[in-house]
Amino acid sequence: MQHNGAQAMIELLHIYKEIRNDGLVVKILQDVSLSVTGGEFVAIMGPSGSGKSTLMNIIGFLDTATSGNYRFKGTDVSTLTEDELAKYRSSEVGYVFQAFHLLAKTSVLENVKLPLMYHAERRSDQERTTMAKKVIEQVGLGHRLEHLSNQLSGGEKQRVAIARALINNPSLILADEPTGNLDSASGIQIMQILQDLNRQGKTIILVTHESSTAEHARRVVTIRDGAIESDQQVTSQRRAVEETNLK
Numbered sequence: 001m002q003h004n005g006a007q008a009m010i011e012l013l014h015i016y017k018e019i020r021n022d023g024l025v026v027k028i029l030q031d032v033s034l035s036v037t038g039g040e041f042v043a044i045m046g047p048s049g050s051g052k053s054t055l056m057n058i059i060g061f062l063d064t065a066t067s068g069n070y071r072f073k074g075t076d077v078s079t080l081t082e083d084e085l086a087k088y089r090s091s092e093v094g095y096v097f098q099a100f101h102l103l104a105k106t107s108v109l110e111n112v113k114l115p116l117m118y119h120a121e122r123r124s125d126q127e128r129t130t131m132a133k134k135v136i137e138q139v140g141l142g143h144r145l146e147h148l149s150n151q152l153s154g155g156e157k158q159r160v161a162i163a164r165a166l167i168n169n170p171s172l173i174l175a176d177e178p179t180g181n182l183d184s185a186s187g188i189q190i191m192q193i194l195q196d197l198n199r200q201g202k203t204i205i206l207v208t209h210e211s212s213t214a215e216h217a218r219r220v221v222t223i224r225d226g227a228i229e230s231d232q233q234v235t236s237q238r239r240a241v242e243e244t245n246l247k
């Protein structure tokens with residue numbers, strides 16, 4: 001294990017995922033080994049069906065590998081009980097998906113407060129409101145607290161989804177094509193929020209089809225046919241150009 005804060009947060013070793021369908025074995029992930037250190041911003045790219053979402057689900061404790069080893073912050077995930085896994089899902093990870101999954105006809109404030117209801121730590125309604133307002137302001141929607149989810153634009157919905165992902169202060173944000181349903185201006189806004197969160201120390205893993213989106217990350221991993229094809233650091237010079245272009 002490394003020191004000086006460079007300890008691996010995620011260590012996947014020889015991960016295989018297979019699914020049996022009508023007696024047929026579908027190989028979804030094949031020998032994936034990947035290590036992500038706390039504070040990294042990783043983009044995962046690859047063709048449709050290459051296994052990106054499956055990999056994200058395994059990383060986010062929503063699915064399990066058929067074989068291989070997954071350590072999260074040093075703990076072997078396969079040793080966790082269902083209760084412990086539920087705790088990891090609610091306190092270690094914030095999930096952001098392509099479809100926003102907000103509660104329909106429910107206010108921004110209530111949508112963001114919701115995960116606090118499932119958290120082990122019980123809080124008063126007033127406390128939950130204060131916490132929700134803070135993260136809603138962080139994504140620039142302080143003026144939309146009482147708007148219902150169906151009264152928001154796509155970009156605003158995704159910002160609410162990010163606020164909801166942040167409410168339990170997770171160390172890891174998993175974003176599966178978060179800009180996939182958005183126009184390019186809203187997409188850039190979402191990427192800027194993710195970059196800000198990364199600067200604040202959150203580890204971010206982002207799945208994207210678009211190379212322009214992947215360039216916001218510091219590392220790009222490509223997957224093909226369930227296996228890692230390449231894993232490259234994005235040079236700081238390239239990022240500097242990117243960030244200047246955003247201003």
Ligand SMILES: Nc1ncnc2c1ncn2[C@@H]1O[C@H](COP(=O)(O)OP(=O)(O)OP(=O)(O)O)[C@@H](O)[C@H]1O
Pocket residue numbers: 019021026028046047048049050051052053054055
């Ligand atoms: N429950 C399942 N049963 C059978 N096959 C599955 C199942 N879930 C996923 N697959 C297959 O596994 C492969 C990887 O799926 P996955 O959703 O991880 O791909 P992806 O890279 O996220 O694709 P996309 O870019 O389209 O979202 C696909 O070929 C898919 O059809």
Ligand SMILES: [Mg+2]
Pocket residue numbers: 052053054176
């Ligand atoms: Mg997918």
